[in-house]
Amino acid sequence: MSVQLDPQGQLRHLISTEGLPRELLTRILDTAESFSGVLGKSVKKVPLLRGRTIVNLFFEPSTRTRTTFELAAQRLSADVLNIDVATSSTSKGENLLDMLRNLEAMQCDAFVVRHADSGAAEFIARNVAPGVSVINAGDGRHAHPTQALLDAFTIRRHKGPLEPLTIAIVGDILHSRVARSQIHALLGLGAGEVRVIAPRTLLPRAIEHLGVQVYEDMDAGLEGADVVMMLRLQHERMQGALLPSEGEFFSRYGLTEQRLEGSHPEAIVMHPGPVNRGVELDPRVADGPRSVILRQVTNGIAVRMAVMSIVLGGQGEAPTEPLEEVAN
Amino acid sequence: MSRIHIRGGHVVDPACGLNEPRDVYVGDGRILAIGEAPASFVADETLAAEGQIVAPGLVDGAARLREPGASRKGGIVPEARAAATGGITTLVYPPDTRPVMDTPSVVELVHSRCQAAGAARVQPLGALTRELEGAYLAEMAALRDAGCVAVSDGGHPVADTLILRRAIDYAATFALPVMLTPEDPTLAEGGRVHEGETATRLGLPGQPSATETAAVGRILALVEESGTPVHLGRLSTARAAEMVAAAQRAQLPVTADVAIHQLFLTEHDCDAYNTEALVRPPLRTAADRDGLRRAVAEGTISAICSDHQPHDPDAKACPFADSETGLSGVDTFLALALRLVDEGLLSLPEAIHRVSLGPARALGLSAGTLRPGSAADVAIIDPRAAWRVTPESLRSRGRNTPFIGWDLAGRATATLVGGRVAHPGNEAESSRRQS
Structure with missing residues (x-):
């Protein structure tokens, strides 16, 4: 699944776990490990993604998954936008590409996508503007x-x-x-x-x-x-x-x-x-x-923080101490 | 009508057993002679065919032209012209138009548009059942009178076996060949890719091979009992080809065709959700592809078609589940057929047979031969003309093909339909012709 990796082998999108190199998988888990320390603190926020905008683009309802992505993004200090696309408007007549262009015009940095069709996240990843990342939050029977x-x-x-x-x-x-x-x-x-x-x-x-x-x-x-x-x-x-x-x-x-x-x-x-x-x-x-x-539920937040920080380029280890108080 | 001398070409005509350099003489829209010029023949024009193949024009046994019903995807005029550029002189048009070809009026529309095109002939297939819904018989006698060469389920398999039995028997009453889609509608169950490794990896519902073999078994049972001839359109499994071979050995009147992409591609061409390789029936395993190739070589499958299905860009630029099926095939049909010769699967006469005389015979058409007296549908082919498939290289309105990027060899340098030069068009004509 080469769409996920940039020419340097860095993770640009996370669409599937298929074909990811072992070092990359390990790095995601190690990064999550460092974030889980942050989550134990009283101030559960780090400023790694301050000023970045993450859009939760859900074509299939899922409160639980969306909430953990939202929490993860907030704890990285990103701005979060939730878009629930009603089933009726994703009928065959609606052009998904048009919708993507409109959202991109709002200058977001990443889409977290859930869709009932296998391959939808990969399709979106192949069609987003350069610099925008896609994280698959579940597509059909394909991948989560x-x-x-x-x-x-x-x-x-x-x-x-x-x-x-x-x-x-x-x-x-x-x-x-x-x-x-x-x-x-x-x-x-x-x-x-x-x-x-x-x-x-x-x-x-x-x-x-x-x-x-x-x-x-x-x-x-x-x-x-x-x-x-x-x-x-x-x-x-x-x-x-x-x-x-x-x-x-x-x-x-x-x-x-x-x-x-x-x-x-x-x-x-x-x-x-x-x-x-x-x-x-x-x-x-x-x-x-x-x-x-x-x-598993608790760990889900740390792992999603790790994935977001890696695909959005804040790839280093999470700080062991919150660097500063972060205003919301 | 002008008299044409096709000079110095290598004539391949399986019907006459010809595979040698000969001149061909055309007049009054017909083949007048091969070899020696008829007495007092004076050519109005001469087509120089030295170093080229002179063959019957290709007969494409399945081509959707998108008119009426979906003009943003194609149209009879542009697609018939693209076909002529590709050496095709007859397009067999399945009846699943909108409205369906179940009444003479739609057939008449197709014929009139075909005449306007002045390119490849279009032979419409009438609907087997009204609206292709599998419930009531279509007025097949009227459809035949309107010019339908055969009848078909048009990709909508008749679910009810009793109605299917009556439909093919009724068609036989009027000597109409029947083309059926071997697909069990319940086993398909929404699966549009082969049920195998690729479907499992991609998380797509799979279509088992039994979708096809169960349908072939049902059709063969009816043919065995009634003796009514049936043509199976678009085989995709090696096992179905074996079943057809066994039926033919038992003298059952069954013929079959395969879409040419099935001889080159497999389920793995759908990897990474490549919607261009989403076709119906689905691409299957390498073993199926090889079994289909054997069946073509042995003649069990006597016809290869392009299964041309042009689309607008939006039809494929969407997630897999929303994508429409089918590829645009008339532009690559000839070169892919010649590739089967280059790869050693078929001799040149066999390849020409499978894309001209084979399909013509299966559907009761008089086309597919250069025999003197027959209509002068001729393809003059440069088998070495190399080209790369790019969107810009395609003449069809549909640019949807998984063969983009393939390097192919073989182009029609001229195509005659009924003795008229249908390709190249006027602008290129003067440079190509000598007098």
Whole structure:
């Protein structure tokens, strides 16, 4: 995905975790690590992006993701503009390029884009003015790179280096942009083994070409896993005969305490949220000692700060102390 | 009408088994003779064809001309002229125009615009069902009387098997060849790229190969029972080609064509969301491409078409999901066909056959040959003329092609349609012709 890197190999856009060099992935996580120190202070702001404008351009509603991007931008002292494009105005007649030109005329520095169509973020990245960066906040089934990076960050914090780890991703792989980005990020960071676990109707064809081991049996797939990453199951999957019922899905692919016993004794449990309790996760697991789900949310802010500061050129380490009080 | 002497060219006419240097004599809109001039023949003009190929004009078995219904994308006059520049003398026009070609009035419009173009002939396909909705039969006898050469589902496969059966039987009553789209509408399920590695990486809904093979199986079952001839338009899988080969061995009256881009491109041409490679049926695997190539070489697939679908720039300048399918094909058709010769897949006569006589026979057209007495539709081709595909090099209104940047060889230096020089036009004429 060369559109992401400039000729010097620097990250200009973040569209996908596919093809990112390991050093770059590591630098994002290291930078996030330094920002997470800032977040622990009483003044949670650094002036790295003061005077810059970041536009959250959301073609698909998502309060949670948008909020974490907004917080991350504010803590870097950037100005934030939220644009929610109603579904009706993104109908086929609307020209996305025209809309981009109009927004660019407002002199923004970066777009954080969420769109229901796979490839939309890359399309926008290929068409923005020079000097404007695009951060993909989720495009169709394709990619959700900041989610995958915050997942990798969370794993590294709890389990250390990824090389010896066996990581299982469970659930609706077919429709999941999170799973695709996790696979590329984890393998890019050198994870020992990445497994996907799902019934055949929720596995995309040729997924093994991405470098993962494929399991249709949950217990076999969880055996010895150090990390169990659950995916959200959308309710509409019963339509179109992909699954018979949520109950049957839970009985075979839901994560219960009993199932978790097959994994590594210190395995952690993750979920991108929001959790469907009783569909993919037993509430006792979601709230149990192995769960790091809420840490993921917190880490999401530091990782998004890291990505924004890197693509917008404030690439150095975050200051350990806030340099000055920053007025809003 | 002027008499033309095509002098010194290398004549390739698969119908007559000709593949040798010969002169060709044209008069009254027809081929008068090959080899020796007819008695008392005096040429009004002479076309020097030394070092060039003289072949039947190309018959393109599927070309959308966008008129009526989408004139911002094309039009009968500009596209027929672009086709003539590319050595094409017959364009077979599927019926999915707006309005649909299900009544004689639309067919008459197409014919009158075609005459105005004075370029490649346009042979409209009538609709198989009313509005192409797959519910009621179109008035096929009336369409035939209006000049439709065949009938087709026009890219809207008939979902109901009983209606499909009746439609092809009714068409056979009037000796109308039937061209069908082998695509199972439910298995396609919104998938517009091959269900495989690229679709999985890009997070796009995939279209399984069974979309095509299930449809071919259904059509072959009907043909086997009724004996009604059917032509399958645009195969994309190696497996479907094998099914057609088996049916042909069993003497079933089935023919098939392939879009020429399927012989060069694969699913990977859609990488990085390249909308120019978004075509229907989708580009599939390298194994499919190679299987289709074998089927073309063996003759199972007897026709290659351009599947010309010109678009306005906006149609492709959008995210993949919003992009329209199809590529602009008439400009590159001839050179890509010759590339199959350069690559050793086909002999020159075989290549000429697949893009002229093959499609003509499949659709019951008299075109595709230089046999004396037939209409003088002729392409004079310089097979070594090298050119690079650029947007500016295209004569079609549609500049949408994944072949931009390819270096090709082969151009039509002159094209005759019904004995009239349709290419080059007047401005270039004087320098090209000698008297």
